[in-house]
Amino acid sequence: MSDHATIAVDQFLAHPPAKVWRALTDSDLLARWLMPNDFRPLPGHRFTFHTQPRPGQGFDGVVHCEVLEIDPPRRLRWAWRGGRLDTVVTWTLAPEGRAPGSSSSTPASTRTTRCSAGRSPCSTAAGAATSGVGSRRR
Secondary structure, eight states: OOOOOEEEEEEEESSOHHHHHHHHHOHHHHHHHTOOBOOOSSTTOEEEEEOOOBGGGTBOSEEEEEEEEEETTTEEEEEEEETTEEEEEEEEEEEEEEOTTOOOSSEEEEEEEEEEETTSOOOTTTTEEEOOTTSOOO
16 A cells, blocks of 8 residues: 555444453454454454455455454554555554443443554544444544
């Protein structure tokens, strides 16, 4: 990828960080919302996602990935190569708010930042975009 533009998406999910982390790091759960895969949460683990090929766009349906960093339950980075795309995807989780009327220290929701930036680490300040799909916008 020659363009090193950063894309960052902030979302608020109505689930505590531990539950969101599990959705990012459990292969079966990850397949439910993203793509079938052979992911394991281990640094250096190489894995693949599988989806519908798009030969006209130079994509065979396989995304080759590698876990670059894992810091449970806060940060996950993986290399992502498929078709013409060669990038690094970074997930950052942060607790957000408390359940109404709760004295519990368990957060009621999680702020997630998903970021893609060429082959370099993401800076969420550059090129930030927001998405409200299934989340609160901020």
